[in-house]
Amino acid sequence: MSCRDDNSGGHSSTSAAGKDKASDKQKEKARVSRTSLILWHAHQNDAAAVRKLLEEDQSLVHARDYDSRTPLHVASLHGWIDVAKCLIEFGADVNAQDRWKNTPLADAEGAKKHSMIELLKSYGGLSYGQNGSHFEPKPVPPPLPNKCDWEIDPSELDFSNSSIIGKGSFGEILKACWRGTPVAVKRILPSLSDDRLVIQDFRHEVNLLVKLRHPNIVQFLGAVTDKKPLMLITEYLRGGDLHQYLKEKGSLSPSTAITFAMDIARGMAYLHNEPNVIIHRDLKPRNVLLVNTGADHLKVGDFGLSKLIKVQNSHDVYKMTGETGSYRYMAPEVFKHRKYDKKVDVFSFAMILYEMLEGDPPLSNYEPYEAAKYVAEGQRPMFRAKGYITELKELTEQCWAADMNHRPSFLEILKRLEKIKEILPPDHHWNIFTA
Structure with missing residues (x-):
């Protein structure tokens, strides 16, 4: 009898401890x-x-x-x-x-x-610091000493038949002509051309782009940094962005989705190459561009929020500003202001792969902020399309794993996509007529 009493007391204290732990977890969340x-x-x-x-x-x-x-x-x-x-x-x-x-x-x-x-x-506010947060104590230097290689004279840019192809908080992106070639011009609003923050961000992006050379990365052509408005010139891609393409086409066949995913993964594997790792931090369909209307080749673009990190150790983790990028494609560790590394891009890639296969943005029934919050709480989008290839579903789930250490690298992703492509029948379609 006394033994049973002891046991029941032990169970209740264990159960109480468990409840306290769960309650603490809820409070922390x-x-x-x-x-x-x-x-x-x-x-x-x-x-x-x-x-x-x-x-x-x-x-x-x-x-x-x-x-x-x-x-x-x-x-x-x-x-x-x-x-x-x-x-x-x-x-x-x-x-x-x-x-x-x-x-x-x-x-x-x-x-x-x-x-x-x-x-x-x-209210007694004092001014300290200004030693490296958003501001620099002296004027921001040009990104490179030999910038004459890529500095473009604005008179060379022909805007007579230009059209707006994108807009942002700092300016607009226009299709224009440079030396007879169609180009995309990111033009900073004249009213912001004296803003230190904007100039810093602009020069940071130029500094990144000038070093990049890859078939799956939008090619930098030059910039206007000496005169206003500040402008960044890249190749013009006639196919538009993946967001618009998916809006018009809906879900893609597995073979097309895999081909697209491989192009994105190639570009990202190049960016993530050590020791100079570039973390994109805003990978989403709007920042993936189609080379032409035939949609046979993709490139990753828009490096406005990217970070160039010198990696000493392949497992380095960085303290970086939380909530950077677009909520719907945001990794939970970014939303929660936790330490994060280049695997945030792998999470965003999983969300894009899901969207290509499903035809709808992930968690499209939620507002972007709510979607990010839902994901940070451990939830993930539902696989609805029938006929998912098991290997593709498993890859997507691993890429959006809650623990960033469990997410594969882009080089691993590429190998796995190549294997999936090999086993995929050429005429495979969703099994929409099977239950």
């Missing part, structure tokens, strides 16, 4: 999610949403991302006065320092947000 939310709403200038979160949990005013940046840093950089006032009202530390020792005031000064500078100073 909720905390990470709320941290992401308040930083996102601060970035989006949504003062009402920031206030609502702080009313529910005032400690979120001290939330920090992996670069140790608070919601007030984010609001100060963008000049969002109402958000900043709300954060200060809830006790934000106006002199909080990020990993580069920058205060919110240092960010506001670097971004020339004059009203924000006055506001922060009125």
Whole structure:
């Protein structure tokens, strides 16, 4: 009898410990999610949403991302006065320092947000840092000393029959003509051509592109860095982007999807080659371009958010800014502001492969932010199309594994895609008539 009592007591304490552990996990998940939310709403200038979160949990005013940046840093950089006032009202530390020792005031000064500078100073804000976060203490040098090789005189660009082929927050992409050849020109808005942040990002992208040479990477041709507006010139690809192609075509046959996937994987394997690894960080259908309307060749483009990392060790992991890139294709570790490495691109690749096979974007019934949140909670898109080749489904699942160490490299992905292509009957179609 006493033995049974001892056992039951042991079970209940084990069960209680298990419940506590599960409860702790839930709390941690909720905390990470709320941290992401308040930083996102601060970035989006949504003062009402920031206030609502702080009313529910005032400690979120001290939330920090992996670069140790608070919601007030984010609001100060963008000049969002109402958000900043709300954060200060809830006790934000106006002199909080990020990993580069920058205060919110240092960010506001670097971004020339004059009203924000006055506001922060009125609350005792001090200016430290400016030693390498978003700003550099001296003018940004040209990317390369021998830039005459690729510096283009704007008078050589003919915009008489130009058309807009893309738009972004910093400018637009136009189809134009350079020395008789159709080209794509990324043109920075004149109003932003003096913005240090924008100039830095622009020169960073030029610096990356100038080093890249690969059949599956959009080819850099030159740039205008001496005159305004700043412009980046690449080859023009007549086929448009993969996003538009999938919108028109819907799901692709497995053989086409595999051919496309191999082109993307080749470009990415080149970028991920050590020791100079380039992490794309925004791999999505809009940034994959079709060489021509025959859609027989793809190239990876848009390196605006890419990071060039010098790898000392093949297992290096980096602390980089969280929530970089497009939510629908974002790896969970990025959304959660965790440490991450080049395997974030493998996750995005899995989402693109899924979209090519299904014909719809992953989690298309969710808004992008909600989709990223759902994925960060451990969920994945459902395989709906019938006739999935087992090997292709397994590869997709491994590429979007929650643990980035379990995701294959692009070189491994290529080998596996080649094997799948070999076993694929040439006339294979989805088995839509079988249950």
